[in-house]
Amino acid sequence: MPTTSTRDVLVIEDTRLDWRRNEQVLELVSTGDGLLVTKASAALALQLHRGDRLRTAGRTQITSVAQLIAALRAAANAPIEVHVLRDGVQVRLTWAAAAYAPLLPPRAPSPPTSG
Numbered sequence: 415m416p417t418t419s420t421r422d423v424l425v426i427e428d429t430r431l432d433w434r435r436n437e438q439v440l441e442l443v444s445t446g447d448g449l450l451v452t453k454a455s456a457a458l459a460l461q462l463h464r465g466d467r468l469r470t471a472g473r474t475q476i477t478s479v480a481q482l483i484a485a486l487r488a489a490a491n492a493p494i495e496v497h498v499l500r501d502g503v504q505v506r507l508t509w510a511a512a513a514y515a516p517l518l519p520p521r522a523p524s525p526p527t528s529g
């Protein structure tokens with residue numbers, strides 16, 4: 415019986431986020447006025463399209479990958495409203511926590527406390 419495996423790849427740099435899971439792909443590149451979607455799979459649960467510009471997440475204006483990660487973490491596993499500019503039109507999307515969770519890098523472990 416064939417088995418299927420899930421392979422996740424997440425690369426986060428100052429100006430770029432690159433995420434891949436099996437056949438799904440998302441790449442965001444920082445620009446002066448938001449994060450530009452340079453690659454997006456059609457079946458992506460985040461409903462982003464190539465050419466979209468991610469402008470806000472929650473109440474946070476997004477101009478860098480770090481700001482997006484911080485806004486998603488602040489949402490604390492709750493749905494978050496995002497605004498994108500698509501073909502010159504502002505579009506409001508709601509991302510479920512399960513959809514954006516794969517974009518979050520693991521948190522660094524807390525340092526040990528001295529007692």
